[in-house]
Amino acid sequence: MTDLLDVQNLWVRFPTRNGIFDAVRGVSFRLGRERLGIVGESGSGKSMTGRAILRLIRPPGQLTADHIRLDGEDLMTKSEKGMRAVRGSRISMVMQDPKFSLNPVMRVGDQIMEALRLHARVSRTEARKRALEMLEAVSIRDPERVFRAFPHEMSGGMGQRIMIAMMLIPNPELLIADEPTSALDVSVQGQVLRIMDKLVQDRGMGLIFISHDLNLVAQFCDRVLIMYAGRVVETCDADKLHQATHPYTRGLLNSMPRIDAPQSRLDVLSRDPAWSEAPSVGPDDRGLPELPQPGPAGLGNLGADIAEGK
Numbered sequence: 001m002t003d004l005l006d007v008q009n010l011w012v013r014f015p016t017r018n019g020i021f022d023a024v025r026g027v028s029f030r031l032g033r034e035r036l037g038i039v040g041e042s043g044s045g046k047s048m049t050g051r052a053i054l055r056l057i058r059p060p061g062q063l064t065a066d067h068i069r070l071d072g073e074d075l076m077t078k079s080e081k082g083m084r085a086v087r088g089s090r091i092s093m094v095m096q097d098p099k100f101s102l103n104p105v106m107r108v109g110d111q112i113m114e115a116l117r118l119h120a121r122v123s124r125t126e127a128r129k130r131a132l133e134m135l136e137a138v139s140i141r142d143p144e145r146v147f148r149a150f151p152h153e154m155s156g157g158m159g160q161r162i163m164i165a166m167m168l169i170p171n172p173e174l175l176i177a178d179e180p181t182s183a184l185d186v187s188v189q190g191q192v193l194r195i196m197d198k199l200v201q202d203r204g205m206g207l208i209f210i211s212h213d214l215n216l217v218a219q220f221c222d223r224v225l226i227m228y229a230g231r232v233v234e235t236c237d238a239d240k241l242h243q244a245t246h247p248y249t250r251g252l253l254n255s256m257p258r259i260d261a262p263q264s265r266l267d268v269l270s271r272d273p274a275w276s277e278a279p280s281v282g283p284d285d286r287g288l289p290e291l292p293q294p295g296p297a298g299l300g301n302l303g304a305d306i307a308e309g310k
C-alpha cells in the first residue's frame with residue numbers, strides 16, 4: 001500500500017553571515033493514516049520540517065529533498081500553482097497561536113466558509129451549513145453566535161478550535177499541527193487535543209503533531225520521531241517512548257516533569273555533538289531499514305552535573 005506521506009532526505013538551509021546553517025539535515029520518514037509526533041528541544045528543526053512538507057520555506061531559505069510524496073505523488077516536482085492546490089486542501093497546517101492565523105477584521109464564519117470555498121465548489125448556503133456543522137464538531141456551544149463574531153471576541157481555546165475547524169473543513173488527507181495547544185492552559189489543551197484526535201480518527205486522516213512535550217506526544221500519538229540539531233536521532237512507538245534508548249531522548253525525558261514519578265530536581269539536558277552526526281536509531285515500523293544503535297561515544301553524561309553536585 002502507498003504511504004500517505006514519504007519524505008526522503010529533506011534538507012532546509014539558511015545562508016547566514018557565518019556561512020550556511022542547516023536547520024534540517026537529511027530527514028526521512030514515512031507516514032500512514034496515523035498520528036506521528038515530532039519532538040525535540042527548541043531549534044531542533046521540528047517546525048521547519050513541517051513547513052518544508054508544504055514547501056513553505058521562504059527565500060533565502062532553501063529546501064531540497066530526494067522526494068516528498070503525498071499518496072505517491074512527488075510534491076517536490078510540483079509547480080507553485082500545483083502546491084497552492086495542495087495547501088489547505090490536501091494538507092492543512094494548524095499553527096501555535098490562532099491570533100496570528102485568523103484575520104482580525106473578518107467574521108469567524110466568513111473565514112471558515114472561505115477556507116472551504118477556496119478548495120471546493122459549494123454554494124454560500126451549503127458553505128454556511130457546513131461551517132456551522134464544523135463549529136459544532138469542534139465543540140463550540142453556540143455556533144450561530146460564534147459564526148457572526150470576530151476573532152478578538154474569542155478566548156484562546158475557542159480561537160484554536162476555530163482554526164482546527166478551518167483547517168479540517170476542506171477534508172485534508174494530512175493535518176500538520178505545530179504546537180497547536182502550547183498557548184493554551186492545561187484543561188483547554190486536553191479538550192482541544194481530544195477534539196482534534198476525534199476528527200482525525202473519524203475522517204481517517206494522517207496527523208503530524210509537532211511538540212516539545214514528550215509526555216503529551218507519548219499519550220496522543222502512535223509513533224514518534226525525536227529530532228536533535230536538524231536530524232532524526234530516534235524513532236519509536238509512542239507507547240515505548242519512556243523506554244527510548246538514545247541518550248538525547250533519555251535526556252529529554254529526564255528533563256521533563258512527570259506526575260507519576262516525582263523528582264525533587266529535574267535533570268539538565270546535556271548534549272553530545274556526536275548525536276547529530278551518528279545515524280538515527282530505532283525500529284521504523286513503516287518499513288524503513290533498522291539502523292544501528294549509537295556507539296558508546298553517544299552515551300553522554302546525562303544528569304552527571306547534578307549527580308556531581310555542579
Ligand SMILES: Nc1ncnc2c1ncn2[C@@H]1O[C@H](COP(=O)(O)OP(=O)(O)OP(=O)(O)O)[C@@H](O)[C@H]1O
Pocket residue numbers: 014016021023040041042043044045046047048049061212
Ligand atoms: N530565516 C532563518 N534564518 C536562519 N535560521 C533560521 C531561520 N528560520 C529558522 N532558523 C533556524 O532553524 C532552526 C530550526 O528552527 P525550527 O523553527 O524548525 O525549530 P523548532 O524545533 O521548531 O523549535 P521551536 O520548538 O522553538 O519552535 C533554528 O535553529 C532556527 O533558529
